[in-house]
Amino acid sequence: MRVMKGILKLGKVAGISIEVHWTFSLLLIWVIFMELKQGGSLQSALLNVVLILLLFLCVVLHELGHALTARYFHVSTKKITLLPIGGVASLEKIPEKPQQELLVAIAGPLVNIVIAFILFIFLPIQYYMSLDVANLEALLTTPGLETLLFYLWIANIMLVVFNLIPAFPMDGGRVLRALLSMFIGRLKATEIAAGIGQAIAVLFLILGLFYNPFLVLIALFIFIGAYGENQMVKQSIQLEGHLVKEAMLTRITTFHPENSLEEVIDAIIAGTEKDFVVIENDQVVGILKNHDIIKNSKDTRVPVRALMKTSFQMFDETGDLKELLPLISSQKQRFFPVINKDKRLVGAIDMTNLSEFLLFKANLIAN
Numbered sequence: 001m002r003v004m005k006g007i008l009k010l011g012k013v014a015g016i017s018i019e020v021h022w023t024f025s026l027l028l029i030w031v032i033f034m035e036l037k038q039g040g041s042l043q044s045a046l047l048n049v050v051l052i053l054l055l056f057l058c059v060v061l062h063e064l065g066h067a068l069t070a071r072y073f074h075v076s077t078k079k080i081t082l083l084p085i086g087g088v089a090s091l092e093k094i095p096e097k098p099q100q101e102l103l104v105a106i107a108g109p110l111v112n113i114v115i116a117f118i119l120f121i122f123l124p125i126q127y128y129m130s131l132d133v134a135n136l137e138a139l140l141t142t143p144g145l146e147t148l149l150f151y152l153w154i155a156n157i158m159l160v161v162f163n164l165i166p167a168f169p170m171d172g173g174r175v176l177r178a179l180l181s182m183f184i185g186r187l188k189a190t191e192i193a194a195g196i197g198q199a200i201a202v203l204f205l206i207l208g209l210f211y212n213p214f215l216v217l218i219a220l221f222i223f224i225g226a227y228g229e230n231q232m233v234k235q236s237i238q239l240e241g242h243l244v245k246e247a248m249l250t251r252i253t254t255f256h257p258e259n260s261l262e263e264v265i266d267a268i269i270a271g272t273e274k275d276f277v278v279i280e281n282d283q284v285v286g287i288l289k290n291h292d293i294i295k296n297s298k299d300t301r302v303p304v305r306a307l308m309k310t311s312f313q314m315f316d317e318t319g320d321l322k323e324l325l326p327l328i329s330s331q332k333q334r335f336f337p338v339i340n341k342d343k344r345l346v347g348a349i350d351m352t353n354l355s356e357f358l359l360f361k362a363n364l365i366a367n
Contacts, residue, residue, distance in 0.1 A: 017079040063089040065111035098181040105174035119153040167197030169225030197226035245317035247357035248347035262300035275335035
C-alpha cells in the first residue's frame with residue numbers, strides 16, 4: 001500500500017489500480033460517531049465499520065464489473081477510486097455503440113445481484129422475513145456474523161436499486177441513454193437522460209435539506225455529473241470529422257535539454273505559452289510543465305533536462321480529434337506534442353486550445 005497526495009493505493013486487480021480517497025476515512029469516523037451517539041456500544045460501532053468495509057469491497061467488485069466488460073470492448077480502465085459516496089471506475093472512454101454501453105453499464109449492478117443471490121442462499125432470509133417487527137429488530141440489533149451478512153444482503157439490493165436510478169453519472173442514466181440511443185441518436189438520448197438526472201438531483205437536494213444532509217452531497221454529484229456528460233457528448237459530436245492538426249498550436253517555442261530555466265522563464269514572460277516541448281536531434285524528448293517551471297524557479301541556472309518530463313503521450317496530426325477529447329479531459333497530462341508521420345514535431349495541443357476550437361465551432365453552428 002502507498003499513500004500519495006491524499007490517495008491510498010491498495011494495489012492492482014487485473015492491472016487496474018484500486019485507490020481510496022482520504023475523505024473515505026471521514027465516512028468511517030461519521031459511522032462510529034453516529035452509532036455511539038445513538039447509544040450503541042463500541043462492539044456495535046466496530047460491526048458497522050466492518051459492514052462499511054465489506055460493502056465497499058462489493059463496490060470494488062461492482063466497478064470491476066464495469067471495467068472488465070469495457071475491456072472486452074477494448075476500452076481500458078486506469079483506476080478505481082473509492083469515495084464516501086461510492087466508487088468511480090476511470091474508464092478511458094464510454095463505448096458509443098448503444099449495445100456496448102448498455103452491457104458495460106448493466107455489468108456493475110449484475111455483480112451486486114450475484115452477491116445478493118449468494119448471500120440469499122446461505123442466510124435464512126425467509127425466516128427473517130417471517131418475524132414480526134419487534135423480533136426482527138431485536139435480531140438485527142444483536143451483533144454477530146449472520147446479522148452482518150444480512151445487512152450486507154440488504155446493502156447490495158440497495159446498491160442495485162440506487163445505481164439503476166435513471167440519472168447520470170449512475171448506471172441507470174447510462175442504461176437509459178443506451179436504450180434511447182437505439183431509437184433517437186446519442187445526442188438527443190443524452191439530453192433526455194441528463195435532464196432526468198438533473199431533475200432527480202433537485203428532488204434529492206430538497207429531500208436532503210429537510211431530512212438527510214448526505215442527500216445534498218449525492219444531489220450535487222448527480223447534477224454535476226449529468227451536466228458534464230451532456231457537455232462531453234455535445235463536444236464530441238462537434239469534433240466529428242475533424243483532425244488533430246485543425247486544432248493544434250503551430251506557433252510554439254521549443255527548448256533543448258541544455259537550455260537553462262532562465263531562458264524558459266523569459267519565454268513565459270515574453271509570450272502567452274505556459275508549457276513547452278523539448279527537442280534534441282530533431283526528436284521530441286520531453287515536455288516542460290508550467291507547474292514544474294514555477295516550482296523550481298528559484299534556481300534559474302537549472303538545465304531543462306533536469307525538469308522535463310520524459311514520460312508523456314504524443315498525438316499524430318492526422319489523428320481523430322474526437323478521440324483526443326476524453327484523453328485530454330481526463331489525463332493529468334494536459335499538454336501534448338503533435339507529430340507527423342515522420343515523428344517530427346509539427347505543433348502541440350492542450351485543453352485551452354481545444355476549448356477555443358470548440359467555441360468557434362459552436363458559434364459557426366449557431367450562425
